Amino acid sequence: HLRDPLTMLENAADVTETIEAAQSIVPQQVVLSPITLRPWHKVPRGPDDLAAGNLPADVDPRQMSLLGAAWTLAQLSRLALSPHVHSATYFETTGWRGLMETENGSSLPSKFFSIPGAVFPLYHVFAEMADFNRVCPTHSTHPLQVEALTLLDAQNRKRILVANLLPEEQEIKIKTGTCEARLKRLTADTAEDAMRMPEKFSKEPGDPLKSVSGKLELKLAPYELARVDVL
Structure with missing residues (x-):
């Protein structure tokens, strides 16, 4: 490349x-x-x-x-x-x-x-997938700006991984229906902790998030990897 x-x-x-x-x-x-x-x-x-x-x-x-x-x-x-x-x-x-x-x-x-x-940041892409056994196609309206992957486990627990593909902040919306969620961010500010202590970082549940009009609204940092656990 x-x-x-x-x-x-x-x-x-x-x-x-x-x-x-x-x-x-x-x-x-x-x-x-x-x-x-x-x-x-x-x-x-x-x-x-x-x-x-x-x-x-x-x-x-x-x-x-x-x-x-x-x-x-x-x-x-x-x-x-x-x-x-x-x-x-x-x-x-x-x-x-x-x-x-x-x-x-x-x-x-x-x-x-x-x-x-x-670990490198890309390690966390695979680590966050490890407990899930199904991958659902997830469509982005702007695929060169943001991409996402939806995961389900045996209990139908849903996790959405989102990546900002731009070197700048951007606001996105994820269609989820009415729900509550937990948001964990891998950004330039959190990357060192995530690399030095990956297990601790992955176990942290993240911040609470609520849908608005059936959508989760996120402001993503440059090249951020976000984990959204739908509750």
Whole structure:
């Protein structure tokens, strides 16, 4: 993906075209693996390049950013719209291609600034999905500005994950019907705590929220990842 955020997010939306192209060749459900921010098949730079202060070609510093989390949710929301996806594998487990940093930390902190042993914001996209076994397609009226994913568990408990895809605040409305909810925010202000203490962060219920005329109204911070638990 190219360096500018808009092109990166457009590529996340284009995953449905990739699925359709695969379906035209082999009409079976599609397995997407691996899904990465940078093309994984490029030949990595050697140790001399690392010593010179260059990141490997398949490493993207946005891996540990709020934008990386927003991109991940945006793509997952598109996958949920397709009936042709069997499974998808995202990223690696640890390191600068993973969900969290290693205990030793980044090899090039000047280019990939991360907290040793901490998770990346995109970790929370998957963590917030873990207790739910059904994904419901969720349609955005402005898909390059905001994306969402609705989750249900065995007790029909509903969770909505929302990502602001813009580097600026925006106000959104979610059609839910009359309800009360809890809102938990992952923003630039809360990101460090969320990365250093992910389990504590995830267990916090969030702030109370009530629908207005059948809609939940949210003001999202730049590249915010919001968790809405409908009560």
